[in-house]
Amino acid sequence: MGGIGDSLRKLMDKILRQPNLDEKIIAQLVNEFEKALILADVNIELVQRIGEKIKQRISTEEPPSGVTKRDFMVKLIYDELIELLGGEKTHLVWPNKNKPYVILLVGLQGSGKTTSAAKIAKFYAKRSYRVGLVAADTYRPGAQQQLAQLGDKIGVPVYVSGGDAITIAKNGVSEFKQKGVNLVIVDTAGRHKEEKELLDEMREIAKAVNPDAVYLVLDATIGQLAGPQAAAFSRAVPVGYIVVTKLDGSARGGGALSAVASTGGKIIFIGTGEGLDDLEVFDPPSFISRLLGLGDVKALAEKVAEAQLNEKQFEEIITGGKFTLADFEFYLDSISKMGSLSKLMTMIPGLSTVPSELMKNAEQDLKKWKVILNSFTKQEKLYPQVLNSSRIKRIAIGSGTSQEDVRALIKRYEQMRNQMKLLKRNRALLKKLAGYKL
Ligand SMILES: Nc1nc2c(ncn2[C@@H]2O[C@H](COP(=O)(O)OP(=O)(O)OP(=O)(O)O)[C@@H](O)[C@H]2O)c(=O)[nH]1
Ligand SMILES: [Mg+2]
Structure with a gap:
């Protein structure tokens, strides 16, 4: 939140x-x-x-x-x-690949429709769906181009054409259907104030393409207003699911999510950044455990799998008793392969209590740490207790850094090791209490 x-x-x-x-x-x-x-x-x-x-x-x-x-x-x-946040369920759907499934994205101007269209397309394309995007925003100049570029980036075809939005939507969907695409995502225009005009157009497009699901895209920064906004759209078009975007930057995300949930809206995805991988399936238990610093092992495991890392080793680090400097090094390597450190840290059990200020520095320190770790001997990595001042001096010289740098790294490692212990305790507790598999 x-x-x-x-x-x-x-x-x-x-x-x-x-x-x-x-x-x-x-x-x-x-x-x-x-x-x-x-x-x-x-x-x-x-x-x-x-x-x-x-x-x-x-x-x-x-x-x-x-x-x-x-x-x-x-x-x-x-x-x-x-x-x-609406209970334990997630609303993710896996459309049947034997029949084309059409998603219509609607929402106010700037809410994140076009970005979300590309994110969702990427999400399903990665899971071996044949996806097509339809650029039915004729309102804002450059809107079709924006989607075409995003489509290029993720290798998903984009239907772009002149004419009015309704015709584009209709033709785009039928062309993709003919080509055997499993999942068609239609991006539409937003309006700022002329809500009535926008809703009329949505109604027309919905009639023309007869979508399997309408996704409403809401910006988390509007906080509680997300509730009435979702209700207004639901009166005009049959909103099936909701995507809440910009949760990364908004302090009001809690308001947006809870307001939507309290009106019965089904939140399917959340947007957590501008990048095309910054999309998560909304799963309240993982979301909350991460928020409370209990760590979201499930989401982390998914990231790990996507980065094709050694999952087993990772799980051992998380659940195992020991956390050596070699494990720490593995962590750092994994993290640099997986993208934003600070975001990942919130998923790593026990580490989410590290203040975000510290994490910012960590991102910068990451490169330096890896260089320093190269100068450790294998024995030092596995048995950090042998480290003393002469070893630290040697490591500093060997890595071209200062002894303070080496000590700072050791200190951070020790902090992590301690938090691993806390985490183990938290996970055991939740398991015992909830029967929820962390
Ligand atoms: N931080 C952050 N930014 C986002 C997220 N989703 C979208 N954005 C940004 O929000 C801005 C608007 O996104 P668009 O996808 O163009 O929004 P839209 O709803 O298509 O806008 P219109 O087509 O003008 O109606 C862009 O700068 C995006 O990068 C998110 O989850 N987090
Ligand atoms: Mg757009």
């Missing part, structure tokens, strides 16, 4: 460190929790209802045996947040 992550992660940490959860402390923690949600633009009444529920449950229910009250409280918060 955008910027809300930091404050929630800190709060979870605080709860887990409380020696004694009495009523007063609970009230105070719940209050902090409510504040974090309100800052994320979640509806106040909804926030209060959740707060009350957590307070009531923590004071009346007995935690399952072997579970502390602190752990139980974290679990209650986890559950309530999932509920807030």
Whole structure:
């Protein structure tokens, strides 16, 4: 939920460190929790209802045996947040490849339709669908060109033509159908203020192409307004699913997601950046566990698989007891293959509590660290306890860096190792409590 992550992660940490959860402390923690949600633009009444529920449950229910009250409280918060976002289900669909499936994208100007069209196309193309994109935005100059360029980048054909939007949409879809394309995605124009005109055009296009699903694209930065906006579109066209974009940059993402969920809207994808890989299937349990700093092993594993890394080794690092410098090195290598470090860190269990400020530096440090690690001996990587000042000096000279650099790297490694321990504990806890497979 955008910027809300930091404050929630800190709060979870605080709860887990409380020696004694009495009523007063609970009230105070719940209050902090409510504040974090309100800052994320979640509806106040909804926030209060959740707060009350957590307070009531923590004071009346007995935690399952072997579970502390602190752990139980974290679990209650986890559950309530999932509920807030519409429950445990994901709405992802796998269209039947024997029959062409048509998606119509609608939404206001600048909400991210064209970018999302390309992201979704890439998502399915990677999973061996034959995808076609139809550029039915005749309103904004250059709009067709924008989609054509994105299509080029991802190797997906784009139907571009002159004429009016309705004819383009209709012809594009039928041409792709004839060519045996499994999935056709129609990008349409947005309008800023003339909503009525926009909705009329959407209705006409929907009539012309008879889509299997209409996806509404909403910008997370509008916060709670996402609710009424989704409702307005749903009255005009049969909105099946919702894509919420720009969750990376918005502190109001929590408001947007919860507002949509509370109107019964099915969020299928979320956009988390401008890149064409910055699209995620919306899965509330993974989303929330990441938000709370419990780490999203599932999403991480998917990224790893996509980057064709050694999945088994990765899983061993996450679940294994030891975390050596060699594991750390493997991490760094994997991360540089997978893209943005700071984004990945939020998925890596236990590391999501590292403040985002630190992560920024980490991105810059990554290259230097790899050079330094090259100067470690194998023994030093596997048994970091042998490191002493003369070894550190040797490593600094060998890698052309300073002893402070080497020490900083060792310190970061130790931080990660400690957080791995915390994570193991969190995962074991959630497994025990929820039966949810992390
Ligand atoms: N940070 C971030 N930016 C995004 C995301 N999705 C889209 N954008 C950016 O938002 C801007 C508008 O995106 P478009 O895809 O062109 O939006 P559109 O809805 O097609 O706009 P119109 O065609 O003018 O109606 C672009 O600069 C995109 O890069 C996202 O998930 N995160
Ligand atoms: Mg567009």
